[in-house]
Amino acid sequence: xxxxxxxxxxxxxxxxxxxxxxxxxxxxxxxxxxxxxxxxxxxxxxxxxxxxxxxxxxxxxxxxxxxxxxxxxxxxxxxxxxxxxxxxxxxxxxxxxxxxxxxxxx
Numbered sequence: 381x382x383x384x385x386x387x388x389x390x391x392x393x394x395x396x397x398x399x400x401x402x403x404x405x406x407x408x409x410x411x412x413x414x415x416x417x418x419x420x421x422x423x424x425x426x427x428x429x430x431x432x433x434x435x436x437x438x439x440x441x442x443x444x445x446x447x448x449x450x451x452x453x454x455x456x457x458x459x460x461x462x463x464x465x466x467x468x469x470x471x472x473x474x475x476x477x478x479x480x481x482x483x484x485x486x
Contacts (some may be wrong), residue, residue, distance in 0.1 A: 390479055394472050396468070401431070405459075416458045417459070438465065445460055446459050
């Protein structure tokens with residue numbers, strides 16, 4: 381490519397979303413709406429500590445919202461994707477489509 385060098389669309393991927401466990405969390409919440417901590421743990425095959433760390437990162441970014449409550453006598457934490465999280469996830473997926481199109485020559 382002569383002239384100005386163009387950056388790969390992969391450089392523009394959101395680093396918060398791009399991490400595989402965080403992408404799995406956002407995808408699960410985007411598909412299911414609200415999920416409990418234990419449901420997310422099962423869907424992502426992570427440990428309590430690992431999932432908690434990734435959920436905190438997503439909450440800090442404003443991409444998910446956590447709520448604590450009681451289910452019977454047990455404490456329960458549930459999460460849902462925020463509007464900002466849905467926008468970030470869809471933007472990420474659009475970037476992946478651009479990358480796939482370039483790789484496939486489209």
